[in-house]
Amino acid sequence: MPSRSGSSSRVDLTRLCALFLAVAEERHFGAAADRLGTTQPTVSQGLQRLEGHLGVRLLDRTRDGAVVTSAGRHLLPLARTLVRDAAHFEAAAGELASRGLTFAVGASATTPAQLTAAAVTSMRSQVESVTVARGQGPELVSRVENGELDVAVLEDPSPAGDLVRGVMHRLPRRLAVPEGMISDPRARIPRQELRQLDLAVTPRATGPAAWDLLIDLLKEAGIDPRPVEAPSSADVLTQVAGGSAFAVVDAFSPTIDGVQLLDLPGRFDHRFRALVHPDRQRTPDGHDIRSLVDRGLARVCRTVTGGPTP
Numbered sequence: 001m002p003s004r005s006g007s008s009s010r011v012d013l014t015r016l017c018a019l020f021l022a023v024a025e026e027r028h029f030g031a032a033a034d035r036l037g038t039t040q041p042t043v044s045q046g047l048q049r050l051e052g053h054l055g056v057r058l059l060d061r062t063r064d065g066a067v068v069t070s071a072g073r074h075l076l077p078l079a080r081t082l083v084r085d086a087a088h089f090e091a092a093a094g095e096l097a098s099r100g101l102t103f104a105v106g107a108s109a110t111t112p113a114q115l116t117a118a119a120v121t122s123m124r125s126q127v128e129s130v131t132v133a134r135g136q137g138p139e140l141v142s143r144v145e146n147g148e149l150d151v152a153v154l155e156d157p158s159p160a161g162d163l164v165r166g167v168m169h170r171l172p173r174r175l176a177v178p179e180g181m182i183s184d185p186r187a188r189i190p191r192q193e194l195r196q197l198d199l200a201v202t203p204r205a206t207g208p209a210a211w212d213l214l215i216d217l218l219k220e221a222g223i224d225p226r227p228v229e230a231p232s233s234a235d236v237l238t239q240v241a242g243g244s245a246f247a248v249v250d251a252f253s254p255t256i257d258g259v260q261l262l263d264l265p266g267r268f269d270h271r272f273r274a275l276v277h278p279d280r281q282r283t284p285d286g287h288d289i290r291s292l293v294d295r296g297l298a299r300v301c302r303t304v305t306g307g308p309t310p
Contacts, residue, residue, distance in 0.1 A: 013050075013053075013082070014082060014083060015046070016046050016047075016049060016050040016053070017050070017079040017082050017083050018036070018083050019032070019036070019043050019046040019047055019050070020047060020050055020058055020059075020072075020076075020079055021076070021079055021080060021083060022035050022036050022043070023043060023047060023059060023066050024058075024059070024066070024068050024072065024076055027065045027066055027067070028064075028065035028066060029043050029044055029065070029066060031065075047059060054075075056069075056071040056072075056075075057069050057071060057072070058071060058072035058075065059072055103123050103127045103129075103130050103131070103150045103151070103283070103289075104130070104131045104132075104133060104148065104149045104150050105119050105120055105123060105130055105131070105132050105133070105149065105150065105151055105152070105153070105293075106132075106133045106134075106135060106140040106143060106144065106149040106151070106152035106153070106154075107119070107132065107133075107134055107140075107152065107153045107154075108134070108135065108136065108137045108140060108152075108153075108154050108155060108206055108207055109134055109135070109136070109202060109206045109232065109233075110155055110202055110206050110207055110210070110250075111153050111154065111155070111272060112171070112250050112251075112252045112270075113252070114252055114300050115153055115169075115171075115272060115297055115300055116132060116153060118293075118296035118297055118299060118300045119151065119153050119274065119293045119296055119297065120132060121296055122292045122293050122295060122296030123150075123151075123289070123292060125292070126283050126285070126287045126292060127283060133148075133149060136205050136206050136207070137154045137155065137158045137206060137207040137208070137209075137210075138159070138205075138208070140152040140154060141154070141158070141159065141160060141161060141163065141275065144163055144275055144276065144277055145161060145162075145163065145277065147277070147280070150276070150277075150280065150289060151274055151275065151276050151289050151290070151293055152274070152275045153272055153273070153274050153275075153293065153297070154207065154272065154273060154275060155207040155209075155210035155270070155271065155272060156168055156210065156271035156272055156273045157209040157210060157213060157271075158207055158209055158210060158273070158275075159209060160273075160275050162278060163275040163276060163277060163278070164275070164276050164277070164278050164281060164290060165273050165274075165275060166273050166274035166275070166276070166290045166293060166294045166297075167273070167274075167294045167297075167298070168271055168272070168273055169271070169272045169273070169294075169297045169298060169301045170266075170269040170271055170272075170301060170305075171250060171251045171269060171270040171271075171272070171301055171304055171305075172251050172263070172264070172266070172268075172269055172270075172304065172305065173248050173249060173250055173251065173264050173268045173269060173270050174248075174249055174250075174251065174253065174261045174262060174263060174264055175189070175246065175247075175248060175261070175262040175263075175264050176236075176237060176240045176246060176247040176248070176249045176253065176259050176260070176261055177190070177193065177194070177197075177240065177246045177259070177260050177262065178197075178240060178241070178242075178243040178244075178246075178258065178259070178260070179241075179257075179258050179259055179260045180260070181193055181243075181260070182260060182262070189221050189222075189223070189264070189265075190262075191221065191222045191223055194223050194246050195223060195224070197244065197245050197246045198225075198226045198227070198228040198239075198244055198245040198246075199218070199225035199226060199227045199245060199246060199247065199248075200228055200230050200235075200237075200239035200240055200245035200246070200247040201214070201227050201228070201229060201236065201247065201248075202229065202230060202231075202232065202233060202236060203229045203231070204227075204229070210271075214248060214268075215227065217267060217268055218248075228245060233249065233253065236249065237249070237253065237254075237256055237259055240258070240259050241256060241257065241258030241259050242258075243258075248264065248268060249261070250270050251270070251304050252304075272297065274290055274293040274294055274297065276289050276290050
C-alpha cells in the first residue's frame with residue numbers, strides 16, 4: 001500500500017476528494033469535468049491518485065460512466081464533510097483577511113457609554129481598529145450569532161441562546177425624581193410620592209428581560225409603576241424634570257436642573273455581561289475576547305463603586 005505520510009498528499013487531499021464527489025454525484029467523468037471546469041483526463045488521473053493514496057477502489061468505470069463502490073459509499077460522506085469544512089475554513093480566512101484585525105463591538109441603547117468605551121479600549125489593545133454598533137438587545141444577540149459582531153455588551157438578564165456569557169458586572173443605579181418633591185430625602189424608596197408619578201423608561205424592546213425585571217423590582221418595593229416609554233435616557237430625565245415622572249437611572253446620569261437623584265438599594269443595581277460566539281472566542285493572534293472585554297468593564301465598575309481597579 002502506498003505511503004500516506006507525504007506532505008504533498010495531505011495538501012492535495014481536499015482537491016482530490018472534490019473530484020471524487022463530483023464524479024460520484026454526476027456518475028460520469030465528462031459531466032464531472034464540466035461541473036468543475038476542467039478536463040476529463042484531469043479528473044480521471046486525480047481519481048487514480050486518490051485511490052492509490054487511500055489504497056481502496058472508490059469507483060468502478062463502466063461503459064455508461066462511473067459507479068461508486070461499497071468502499072466509496074462508505075467514504076463518500078466523509079469526503080463531503082472534508083470538502084465542506086475546507087470551504088468554510090477558506091471563507092472564514094478570507095473574511096479575516098478582508099477585515100484585517102478589525103473587530104465589531106455591539107452595545108444596547110441602555111449600556112452606558114463608559115462601559116462601551118471600556119470594551120472598545122480593551123479590544124484596541126490587541127487589534128488594529130474597533131467598530132461600534134448600537135441596537136436593541138435581541139438584535140445584537142442575533143448579530144453575534146451570525147458573525148456580524150465579535151462581542152456584545154448587554155443588560156443582564158438578556159436571553160443569549162448558545163452564546164458564551166462573560167462575568168456579570170454591576171453598577172449602582174439611582175432614583176431620579178422631580179426636584180423638591182421628596183419630603184424626606186433619607187427615605188431609600190419614597191413610595192408615597194412615587195405612586196403619584198408615571199415611570200419614565202426607555203423602550204422595552206431595547207432589552208425586554210431587563211425591562212421586566214425593573215418593573216418587578218418596583219412592584220416588590222410597593223410601587224405599581226405606570227411605564228411611559230421615552231426614546232432615550234436623555235428623554236427620560238427630561239420627563240422627570242417636567243414633574244410628571246420618576247425614573248431609575250444609571251450611575252453616570254448627569255445632574256440636571258429640576259431633577260433630584262437618590263441612592264437605591266443594591267437589588268436595583270444595573271447588571272451587564274459580555275456575550276461572544278462559542279466558536280469565535282479568540283482574536284486571530286489567540287487573545288481571549290471575553291477576558292479582554294471583562295477586564296475593561298470591571299475597571300469601570302470598580303472605579304464607580306470605589307473598589308480597587310485591576
